[in-house]
Amino acid sequence: MTITDQNLQPNLISFEEPNLHQVTTELYAINANPSHLSAVPSQTSVIPQSDVSQILQETEEEALLRAEATQYRERHAQLLEQYEKLNEEMKRKKIDSFETLAEHDKDAMKVFIELARSTEPIPLDGTNIGLFGLTSTGKSTMLNALLGQKVAGTGVGETTTKIKPYNGTKFVLWDVPGRNDEVSYFSMEYISFFKGLSRRLILIQATVRENSSMMKLLDEIGLHYDIVFNKFDKVEPEEQEAVKKQIQSEIKIIGLKRVDKVYFVSSKCPNMFPDWMVMNNHLENLSH
CATH class of the missing domain: 3.40.50.300 (P-loop containing nucleotide triphosphate hydrolases)
Known part of the structure; x- marks a missing residue:
């Protein structure tokens, strides 16, 4: 099987890590068995060719990539935008834990809890x-x-x-x-x-x-x-x-x-x- 960059990208969930010094992106792929969620770290959202080869090798060893992750993001685009805004605010205030959030910004904590409770579980087969x-x-x-x-x-x-x-x-x-x-x-x-x-x-x-x-x-x-x-x-x-x-x-x-x-x-x-x-x-x- 051959997977191109073009059909690889839609099967990835991009995780933005709110680091105080830099933003890194973790790319999570869900394969044909939804009970497998693997993460491939990358320093930017642009994947170097060498990293693409590594991603292809890792995911092909497990199973075919699926579009479940992208579909999830598309179904919850508005919720995703709210999460991103909240993350930017916490980065700006240098909040690095839930306890710090609860202690120093109760309004933001309430927003986060509401977002989290509105978030649907990602489907994982089995136990x-x-x-x-x-x-x-x-x-x-x-x-x-x-x-x-x-x-x-x-x-x-x-x-x-x-x-x-x-x-x-x-x-x-x-x-x-x-x-x-x-x-x-x-x-x-x-x-x-x-x-x-x-x-x-x-x-x-x-x-x-x-x-x-x-x-x-x-x-x-x-x-x-x-x-x-x-x-x-x-x-x-x-x-x-x-x-x-x-x-x-x-x-x-x-x-x-x-x-x-x-x-x-x-x-x-x-x-x-x-x-x-x-x-x-x-x-x-x-x-x-």
């Missing part, structure tokens, strides 16, 4: 689980353990820079990049993707506050999630019960609204804690 977490929370190790095979690179220098799907026998796992600049998520495409997921797992390794801003964002747009305390093996045995109580206390103090479950696990040593089996069984039964 789709998103893994959220900052760098070093062990997402790649978690992915490998849940799938029972090494599919994601781990260790120093292995950092997720794009949304990437990993197929399991009963669900698709989505590795979502950790963002220091959380405003990157304040786009129609990201919100529609978050809403399209069957389940959202927020990984932490010490305290809820590591990713509380992301949790508050999900709270406000009506999305439930589970908190996964990974690397629990690094907590001394005599301190583990105290840490569990601390996490539950933080959830109440911060005022999180839509936490469904809290798991204490070690993806490096899955059988070390009973929560691993509980979590795994829950995820496998989501489609039932």
